Amino acid sequence: MKEKSKQNIQEIELYKKFKRISVAEFFERNRHLLGFDSPRKALLIAVKEYVDNSLDACEEYRILPDIKVEIDRLENDIYKVIVEDNGPGIPYENVPEIFGSFLFGSKFHRFISTRGKQGIGASAVTLYSQLTTKEPVEIITKMKNKEKGIKYKIKIDVKTNTPIILEKEEVEMKKESGTIVKAKIIGQYIKGKQSVDEYIRLTALINPHANIIYKNPDGERFVYKRIINEIPELKEVKPHPYGIELGYFDRLIRETKEETLLNFLTKTFSSVGQNTAMEVLKKAKLDPDIDPKSLNDDQIIKLYNALQNAKLRAIPSKYIVTLGRDIILKSMENILKPEYMAAIKRRPALYRGIPFIVEVGIAYGGEINEFQYYRFANRVPLLYKPGEDAITHALKEINWKHYGFEVEGEFPKDPMAILVHVASVWLPFTSESKEAIAPYDEIVREIELGIKNALRELSIYIKKKRALETIGDKYKNLYGYGLEVIDSLSSILDIEKEKVEERVKERIKKELVNDIYEILKSVREVKNLLKEGKEDRAVTLIKNMLKDTVKINLLSEKELEDMIVEVINDVKKNKLSLLS
Numbered sequence: 001m002k003e004k005s006k007q008n009i010q011e012i013e014l015y016k017k018f019k020r021i022s023v024a025e026f027f028e029r030n031r032h033l034l035g036f037d038s039p040r041k042a043l044l045i046a047v048k049e050y051v052d053n054s055l056d057a058c059e060e061y062r063i064l065p066d067i068k069v070e071i072d073r074l075e076n077d078i079y080k081v082i083v084e085d086n087g088p089g090i091p092y093e094n095v096p097e098i099f100g101s102f103l104f105g106s107k108f109h110r111f112i113s114t115r116g117k118q119g120i121g122a123s124a125v126t127l128y129s130q131l132t133t134k135e136p137v138e139i140i141t142k143m144k145n146k147e148k149g150i151k152y153k154i155k156i157d158v159k160t161n162t163p164i165i166l167e168k169e170e171v172e173m174k175k176e177s178g179t180i181v182k183a184k185i186i187g188q189y190i191k192g193k194q195s196v197d198e199y200i201r202l203t204a205l206i207n208p209h210a211n212i213i214y215k216n217p218d219g220e221r222f223v224y225k226r227i228i229n230e231i232p233e234l235k236e237v238k239p240h241p242y243g244i245e246l247g248y249f250d251r252l253i254r255e256t257k258e259e260t261l262l263n264f265l266t267k268t269f270s271s272v273g274q275n276t277a278m279e280v281l282k283k284a285k286l287d288p289d290i291d292p293k294s295l296n297d298d299q300i301i302k303l304y305n306a307l308q309n310a311k312l313r314a315i316p317s318k319y320i321v322t323l324g325r326d327i328i329l330k331s332m333e334n335i336l337k338p339e340y341m342a343a344i345k346r347r348p349a350l351y352r353g354i355p356f357i358v359e360v361g362i363a364y365g366g367e368i369n370e371f372q373y374y375r376f377a378n379r380v381p382l383l384y385k386p387g388e389d390a391i392t393h394a395l396k397e398i399n400w401k402h403y404g405f406e407v408e409g410e411f412p413k414d415p416m417a418i419l420v421h422v423a424s425v426w427l428p429f430t431s432e433s434k435e436a437i438a439p440y441d442e443i444v445r446e447i448e449l450g451i452k453n454a455l456r457e458l459s460i461y462i463k464k465k466r467a468l469e470t471i472g473d474k475y476k477n478l479y480g481y482g483l484e485v486i487d488s489l490s491s492i493l494d495i496e497k498e499k500v501e502e503r504v505k506e507r508i509k510k511e512l513v514n515d516i517y518e519i520l521k522s523v524r525e526v527k528n529l530l531k532e533g534k535e536d537r538a539v540t541l542i543k544n545m546l547k548d549t550v551k552i553n554l555l556s557e558k559e560l561e562d563m564i565v566e567v568i569n570d571v572k573k574n575k576l577s578l579l580s
């Protein structure tokens, strides 16, 4: 008996040690989950959370984004991050909770291709700011229908996960609408692959509809002008049962306004029609007419499992925001300035019943001087945790030698950039900081196929180019020979030197014209471009292929271009069957 009560006391002591902590306190202790695990990464994440929000808000309100990012170095590793947008502004009464309380957002659990999702990003920066510099964040925002803007300084009360408002005042703002956020944090500014500079460049690459002006702490300014005027269209869809966890399902049942279980199922979710719902209810042994709120835990779990095991239609892929082949090509040309490009968009595929689409672009040569790959998830560049990411997993599956590339370490030596974009209304990430796409088999496989499709096109181009290098030697010989004999020929034949040179040039030009016909006949990408009416791009491509071969000052680029246009026109005029 005595023993028993001693044990009870021990248990009570133990229970005393248990306590509930707020989500803010949890993240304060686990800030690595939010991506703030080193000063250099913190600087990047702060910029990224704000820029993601600006782009999301502009897209949702159909505004072409103008975004300004500035990072100032203050003292002792303290940096000030400023992000300004021309978005819709933030409802004034919501500002404190958005920036001063976790899990407050407008995109929470919505099935929509936004960058943000969890209602964590903005508060995460506030938390990190107060942890490292003790400073609040400052927000100035203005909505279209308001005469004045409003300025707030906000911190988080970590114990209760509620906002502390340190300052609040009306301010004049010239813009019709928009938001400026400022945070002072401890950071570290670096150059290179994981830098803010690179994040901004890649953000511009995957968001060619945005104007982005960026000033880094060294005072360098980068201006990325928008090259298209179409705003990606976000369409929202009701949640799909396969994409939700039991806990959230439980909440949906408890909070529903529907009065029967049947209505709850058909009205809350996408892809659940009357018949499917009845079948699911039958499997779960539940009456379709009862009040959903009357279900006990056991019944909720049964219903959840029956739904997960039912054969449901996938969400239609029209809800997924992709760039498409043409825009990827245009944007790669603008930012990467390569010699050759190929891009493909895969058809929608499913993971756990949720559709996703993979897009791949490959840019080769030109201003690119080494192998690199760029990862994008719902139009956000991912710079960290490549090892965990589905895209890296897929790249490791590629047999580069098969496509004619020489490999050094894991990847080819060739100067090429591979862009992979995975888009979905519900993307699985490996953590809250959304730094890597979870390597589900289905996703890895799709990415792998996408890369292979694009590589196939590139390898045809490279093979052709190598063949052309032999032609290059031919010109060198021709012209070199010509040069040597020009002097002697002109004196032996008593013809002016210029005339001899002219003849040699003529001869070489004839050869070139033949080669242009040859390219038109055999390079698929050139044929495609011409078929699609993109003659300019075809001319540039042919020019790039021949440029090296005529480097020896034989022709100016303009002369070469004119020749290519002439041959193309000839082919078109005479309806030669080369393009079929």
Ligand SMILES: Nc1ncnc2c1ncn2[C@@H]1O[C@H](COP(=O)(O)OP(=O)(O)OP(=O)(O)O)[C@@H](O)[C@H]1O
Binding pocket: 049, 052, 053, 054, 057, 085, 087, 088, 089, 090, 098, 104, 105, 106, 107, 108, 115, 116, 117, 118, 119, 120, 121, 122, 123, 179
């Ligand atoms: N610049 C902005 N303009 C307009 N609304 C904004 C802006 N920044 C934030 N918001 C609003 O604040 C909400 C919360 O932003 P927050 O970054 O905390 O979460 P989120 O973007 O919804 O999800 P995530 O945690 O994945 O970033 C957003 O859902 C959006 O409604």
Ligand SMILES: [Mg+2]
Binding pocket: 049, 052, 053, 115, 116, 117, 120, 121, 122
């Ligand atoms: Mg966000």
